[in-house]
Amino acid sequence: MRFNKAFVIYSFVIGSGLASCTKLNEKLGSTLTRSQADSVIQVSALLKSAYDGLQLPYQDQSNYWALQEMTADEAVAPTRGGDWDDNGVWRSLKLHNWTSDHTFIGNTFSNILQLQFLATNVLSFQPTAEQAAEARFIRAYAMFTVLDGWGQVPFRAPGDTLLNAPKVFTAAEAIDYIISELTAITPDLRDDVPAYTANKNAAKALLMKCYLNKGAFLNRETPTFDAADMQKVITLADEITASGKYSLTANYFNNFSYNNDAVSKENIFTQQNGPGLSTVRSGNAVFCHWAPTLHYNQDPSGWNGYTTISDFYDKFEATDTRRGGSFTGVTDVTGLKVGFLVGQQFGAGGKTLEDRKGHLLIFTREVNLQETDAATLEVTGIRVVKYPPDMTSKETKSSNNAQNDYVFLRYADVLLMKAEALLRTSDAAGALLIVNNLRVTRGATTWASIDLDKLIDERGRELYWEGWRREDLIRFGKFLDTWQLKPSDNPRYLLFPIPTSDLAVNKNLTQNPGY
Numbered sequence: 001m002r003f004n005k006a007f008v009i010y011s012f013v014i015g016s017g018l019a020s021c022t023k024l025n026e027k028l029g030s031t032l033t034r035s036q037a038d039s040v041i042q043v044s045a046l047l048k049s050a051y052d053g054l055q056l057p058y059q060d061q062s063n064y065w066a067l068q069e070m071t072a073d074e075a076v077a078p079t080r081g082g083d084w085d086d087n088g089v090w091r092s093l094k095l096h097n098w099t100s101d102h103t104f105i106g107n108t109f110s111n112i113l114q115l116q117f118l119a120t121n122v123l124s125f126q127p128t129a130e131q132a133a134e135a136r137f138i139r140a141y142a143m144f145t146v147l148d149g150w151g152q153v154p155f156r157a158p159g160d161t162l163l164n165a166p167k168v169f170t171a172a173e174a175i176d177y178i179i180s181e182l183t184a185i186t187p188d189l190r191d192d193v194p195a196y197t198a199n200k201n202a203a204k205a206l207l208m209k210c211y212l213n214k215g216a217f218l219n220r221e222t223p224t225f226d227a228a229d230m231q232k233v234i235t236l237a238d239e240i241t242a243s244g245k246y247s248l249t250a251n252y253f254n255n256f257s258y259n260n261d262a263v264s265k266e267n268i269f270t271q272q273n274g275p276g277l278s279t280v281r282s283g284n285a286v287f288c289h290w291a292p293t294l295h296y297n298q299d300p301s302g303w304n305g306y307t308t309i310s311d312f313y314d315k316f317e318a319t320d321t322r323r324g325g326s327f328t329g330v331t332d333v334t335g336l337k338v339g340f341l342v343g344q345q346f347g348a349g350g351k352t353l354e355d356r357k358g359h360l361l362i363f364t365r366e367v368n369l370q371e372t373d374a375a376t377l378e379v380t381g382i383r384v385v386k387y388p389p390d391m392t393s394k395e396t397k398s399s400n401n402a403q404n405d406y407v408f409l410r411y412a413d414v415l416l417m418k419a420e421a422l423l424r425t426s427d428a429a430g431a432l433l434i435v436n437n438l439r440v441t442r443g444a445t446t447w448a449s450i451d452l453d454k455l456i457d458e459r460g461r462e463l464y465w466e467g468w469r470r471e472d473l474i475r476f477g478k479f480l481d482t483w484q485l486k487p488s489d490n491p492r493y494l495l496f497p498i499p500t501s502d503l504a505v506n507k508n509l510t511q512n513p514g515y
Contacts, residue, residue: 043127050118050138054271057111059406061288064108064145065467070094072469073483076307079370080377084305091369096489100497100515109499113154116142123158133188137198140181141206147174147217148471151495151512168508171217175210182207191243195270196405201243202269204236205409208417216475220494223475230421237418246411248441252322253338258390258403266412270405285400286387293383295361297353299334300389300397307381309484310365313340315457321443322461327388341383355379369485386465412462420455452476
């Protein structure tokens with residue numbers, strides 16, 4: 001078997017440390033034999049590249065996170081005078097009037113397909129069963145994301161020539177394939193590895209999302225929920241619980257702190273972050289989940305952008321610890337609190353902070369998509385700090401050396417997915433028991449009853465700014481509703497458009513309806 005030289009060179013470019021392994025002098029377009037390729041390609045390095053490839057599409061604030069949160073009711077990026085305009089890309093996400101040439105949509109589609117390729121590339125070079133399972137999990141995660149956003153999934157098998165356009169799975173073909181892949185690889189994944197390594201419970205949690213969203217992926221305007229699929233969600237949740245590895249973390253924000261790999265009891269799948277790791281990755285890291293929202297004069301200094309809306313903030317009870325407050329290692333060092341920031345802000349030692357014009361830094365409940373009043377444009381909007389900044393050094397608090405591992409899958413989400421499956425199969429009592437246990441842990445009052453409207457709000461309170469909101473709102477039939485800052489809607493926005501540039505190079509792609 002012979003390999004196209006361009007394919008092998010690409011493997012070397014993206015693989016960490018491969019440049020020092022050997023020097024290739026072949027001309028572009030030449031080929032290597034199977035044995036030659038195996039002698040120079042390190043599978044462990046290719047697998048590491050696949051893990052590193054998770055960073056750009058998910059951790060970057062303008063990639064899939066933006067598509068999930070800015071299009072929903074949890075996050076807003078208002079234009080502040082001349083700041084944060086970016087030719088209207090942020091406003092179009094909130095207003096649901098994007099087009100097939102939207103920069104963030106195009107970049108995200110490309111970056112996730114790149115991740116899918118990195119994972120598939122591992123499978124071309126004789127990985128062990130465990131390495132192959134990890135790569136297939138990463139590929140399945142990427143494919144799930146593409147299916148969620150675009151409803152069709154380009155796909156190449158290992159060894160497919162790059163000269164031909166990849167085939168494209170329909171929604172039905174894609175969800176069936178992802179489910180079959182996750183089911184097949186689970187026995188080969190370990191359960192005694194850190195959360196930043198693909199593991200059995202991560203595969204089960206992603207399988208839960210597949211079964212729970214299957215009916216929505218196949219019919220987004222009127223999602224259906226097959227009883228057998230809901231039972232699989234329940235069974236998988238019980239298996240994860242039975243592993244004995246997870247429980248609800250007493251301090252909610254420990255799940256996202258700089259040492260969350262050690263102190264969280266909930267995190268099932270994460271991406272490892274920290275000093276040194278940023279040098280082998282492109283894009284941003286977890287610090288981009290506090291920098292965009294914080295003001296320039298806070299510590300750490302931010303970019304004075306993102307906020308939430310008051311209607312979402314008002315879903316929280318005052319006693320709900322998820323709403324935020326002081327956090328050891330941050331508040332006692334800089335005065336900054338975590339969670340939702342509203343009202344007067346303070347610095348170290350209780351110093352009253354001001355904005356750059358000398359006005360008191362008082363974050364307001366009110367926010368507009370376009371702020372023009374010079375006296376208030378730096379203070380409008382409730383800010384959100386989901387990940388407590390890593391204050392262990394100057395480098396970690398303001399660069400992609402931050403040590404907070406990025407969270408993909410969490411045990412609290414597993415419990416809420418089980419509660420939803422129970423509720424959708426008429427076991428409201430079982431769902432209520434799960435949700436009330438979660439609410440008590442988070443300091444919220446218990447409920448006497450539960451319905452789907454209350455459950456989607458609870459998912460918002462528990463999982464805000466974690467990149468699931470758009471998907472959840474579609475599944476619950478609420479994504480097209482009118483809410484604060486968003487007018488009436490069109491069903492075409494239940495899917496993102498296939499970028500124009502991708503349509504031009506892959507004849508197997510079909511533009512989504514309405515674009």
